[in-house]
Amino acid sequence: MKKTPKRNTPALFAKLFGAALIAAAVLVSAVFFIYVRPNRCTPILMYHGVRDDGSSSLFVSPANFSRQMAFLDEKGFSVMTLEDLVKDVKSGISFRPRAVVITFDDGYEDNYINAFPVLYKRGMSATIFLPTAQISRDKGYLTWDQARVMAKGGIDFGAHTRNHAYLPDIKDKEELLGEVEGPRRDIEANLGSPARFFCYPAGAFNEDSKKAVIEAGYEGALSTNRGRSRSNKDVFELNRVKVTDSDMTRPMHFSAKISGYYNVFRKLGGKSKASWEDDKGGSQ
Numbered sequence: 001m002k003k004t005p006k007r008n009t010p011a012l013f014a015k016l017f018g019a020a021l022i023a024a025a026v027l028v029s030a031v032f033f034i035y036v037r038p039n040r041c042t043p044i045l046m047y048h049g050v051r052d053d054g055s056s057s058l059f060v061s062p063a064n065f066s067r068q069m070a071f072l073d074e075k076g077f078s079v080m081t082l083e084d085l086v087k088d089v090k091s092g093i094s095f096r097p098r099a100v101v102i103t104f105d106d107g108y109e110d111n112y113i114n115a116f117p118v119l120y121k122r123g124m125s126a127t128i129f130l131p132t133a134q135i136s137r138d139k140g141y142l143t144w145d146q147a148r149v150m151a152k153g154g155i156d157f158g159a160h161t162r163n164h165a166y167l168p169d170i171k172d173k174e175e176l177l178g179e180v181e182g183p184r185r186d187i188e189a190n191l192g193s194p195a196r197f198f199c200y201p202a203g204a205f206n207e208d209s210k211k212a213v214i215e216a217g218y219e220g221a222l223s224t225n226r227g228r229s230r231s232n233k234d235v236f237e238l239n240r241v242k243v244t245d246s247d248m249t250r251p252m253h254f255s256a257k258i259s260g261y262y263n264v265f266r267k268l269g270g271k272s273k274a275s276w277e278d279d280k281g282g283s284q
Ligand SMILES: [Zn+2]
Pocket: 105, 106, 160, 164, 201, 202, 279, 280
């Protein structure tokens, strides 16, 4: 007489569960090693104003800025210059552990009053991108005298057009040239050496503006988080990570932003388009 084999249902379930777990682990590892890890890159932090003004997500309070810089120091991060990062990218190094680059857009006077003393005290470098027509002219913006003081204290100055122009809208060649080449010459005339790096207002560029930037002699250009390159392999469309005031009240956010993986996941989340307000913001 044939015996009916006993079905050991719990054992079968455990086997299936184990196999599913292994498959999931293999899949997660594959995604990590094939997609996430190769796309990580040394984060370029993007700041604008450093002031007590909650009217825009572009402004970080002086207290939180100071805490963010202290956090970098405590965690053993080094602050690289943009020049060194561009050298890295050109030689195929896209990521350095525990390293960041610090940038500021728009040349606000509060950079001199609130950010520079903190950076100087900690021996940190940064690049400030100037809309050069507004410097020493508009209220709330830096003066060339202030820029000269900062240049002696380890701050590098880059170009952010002359009039904070939205480059993809400029159809006239001469006008485009003025906004791209002009600030390089303005910075040379006022600070002694031409700007080496360019930053697209609102991170916005097209083929014409990118070409104009390359032809003007810049060594690299920064966007926000637009562009085709996810991992900063093209020095003329470098992505950045926007730092906000609340990043320090929710410290995990700041940790994520300085991890080198932030833009990879941000792109996966489909939030890669920055708006004009993302850059301009505020009342100035
Ligand atoms: Zn700007």
